[in-house]
Amino acid sequence: MADVTALTFLALCLPLAGALVAPVVIRIFGANGAWLLAIAPLLAFLHFLRFIPKIARGEVVTGGYAWVPSFNLSFSWLLDGLSLAFALLITGIGTLIVLYAGGYLKAHKDQGRFFSFIFLFMGAMLGVVVSDSFLMLFIFWELTSITSFLLIGFDHERAAARRAALQALVVTGGGGLCLLAGLLLLWNVTGVARMSELMGFGDLVRESPAYLAVLILVLGGAFTKSAQFPFHFWLPNAMEAPTPVSAYLHSATMVKAGVYLLMRLNPIMGATTAWEILLPFFGGLTLVVGAAFAIGQTDLKLKLAYSTVSSLGLLVMLIGFGSEHAVAAAALYLVAHCLFKGALFMVAGIIDHETGTRDITRLGGLMRAMPLTWIIAVAAALSMAGLPPFFGFLAKEEIYTALVGGDVRALTFTAITVFGNALMFAVAFAVGLKPFLGRPLETPKHPHEAPVLLWLGPAVLAALGLFAAVFSNFTHAVLSSPIAAAIRQTPADIDISLALHPGLPLVLSALTILLGIGLYWQLAPARSAMAGFLSAAGRGPDHGFDLAISGLVRFAGRLMRVLQPGRLQIYVTCTFLAVAAILLIPPVVYGELPRPPAWPADVGLHEWAVLLIAAFGLAAVLVARDRLTAIVSLGIQGFAVAIIFLLFGAPDLAFTQFMVETLSVVILALVMTRLRLSPGDRRPLAHGLFDGALALACGLGFTLLLMRATQAPFNDALTLFFNTYSKSIAHGANVVNVIIVDFRGTDTLGEIAVVAVTGLAILALIRIRAGSERKLAANDPALEAEGR
Structure with a gap:
């Protein structure tokens, strides 16, 4: 067990080690260094792969190390079906992304820095999904926001990249603070600070008066991270990042962190009226909004980004339903989406890299020049569209099985899902098929097939989407069923396969396909209609974010002009007012004034x-x-x-x-x-009286404090300690010297350093002043004569 714990800790640290060595490896080996760097996530992937048999049997693996034992804080991890699946996706897709980035950013001057950032993010995301302790979860949660900020703003010379990075940091970082408050409330309600211990407190949490507050705070963290409406706008803007970032952070990993959190807390906070209203409502709204916006885009990455928003909404909606089939559908779609969306993002990057454009209206006939890329794109698009024989088909069938019903709620969300899936069908083939068909169009670069580093990643993901569906029994046994079991905390047995099963779900699938084909056939009019709708609707949340930030900056500026007007007199006055209040108010309020001292008779x-x-x-x-x-x-x-x-x-x-x-x-x-201040005090009488009263108040406050301190019983514990050990430990008879030099040696060194730094600062100010005077004198002969 100790070996497993040590190896797991090492696997979690491998991405961080990769971040340290990446710049050196790239400097030495260039783009080929990607093959060496990919070893780190590959080893972590192989380590987590070893846990599949144990997790498939329904076991849970925990471990970790005591961090701050006195506060019951630990660096601990939890591996069950859900966290193991995410760990495998993060490290497995991460390995492919490292290779892909080696080809995509070949010869880029900052390629080493990019790999450091991507490895840091990989380590942070791994920490999120395996964290058992609340504190560890929050720390890694915020690290994902910080590292994604670095990755989105990688091309920091462009204003759009800087804005997108700041927007993502503000939105997801603010959500992280909400999550922290929610976790603290959960800790307060249950008394436990670990996910593994929290699972037995579901009834207590749901019946607590603080449940609604906890739910809203947790949803704030999850909705911002997973781009749910109205926080969806940051994810498409994050497409300013290089394509490897888009393929990794914003399709397969980071944006799933909120979904992971909701899945993890489903046994604790699910099955309530609030849960079953809020999650389906916002998830369904996000599904439709994201898919509709995707139709209106011409940029390949933006189409995929908005469809990712839509897919995340679908996952949140399914979690909100919480039934056995809904959880199974969420588990299937989670895996399917990671495979096909990661592949399609990388395909979009290949097209951009080899043609010089991502504009769908300028692309066509690439099938002859890029046949391998075309095959990969079609395979991924088929899975995204929910067509056999790919894993996306199984997910879509299970989704419809979960949603069908006779009540108004079921009918409403079924209709929403059919419409959203039809839109995503059209988007899938707009990205994966349309650029390759028709007559070749003129592009900025002559198109040709991509090198192996670029097509290897999407080819593997597309092939896995096919393999997972064809061998569905194996996939369910080792991946899908353990995920569903972890979400519901009850055994699960998913058995859906490629075999046709007549019924309403199959009818809904056929309807989705027909609608999708119609939308794809009329893609240009649909895009124009969506553009017209957006123009008529006016500015949305993205513009609202700019207004909010602008307003915040203006408010901060006005507040600063009030609190920091640049006048030392105001700062000093405020400081002494606070000192006087602190010294005088508590003794009066709490009755701690000292006794009047007796005047000594023998002065x-x-x-x-x-x-x-x-x-x-x-x-x-x-x-x-x-x-x-x-x-x-x-x-x-x-x-x-x-x-x-x-x-x-x-x-x-x-x-x-x-x-x-x-x-x-x-x-x-x-x-x-x-x-060169004025020689006298020019203050008006009123100012002088106020300053004098303030000085008397501060003096009186210190006097009362010292009198109260001297009247308290004397504790001679330190005196006895120093008298006892000064000679025996420090070998000094002068107790004061021993205290200063030995017992408080570091403190004394710090005091000396402060005095030295202060002296240097004063010397620097004097020299700056003298230099300024010499320059003024050199420019003004009259001043020079006066100086002489």
């Missing part, structure tokens, strides 16, 4: 002399006519305190006080002379 003459010196210094500060005199007079207070230390047997403390006061006076005097 010596020398002590009266010290007090008179302090009073003289205070009077000198108040009546000083210029700032330099006030600063020098202020030092008298510190010297008086130093004398008190000296009289009461603390010469080292007195020496420190003398040094601090001397340096303070010298530095302040030096700064004041350099700043």
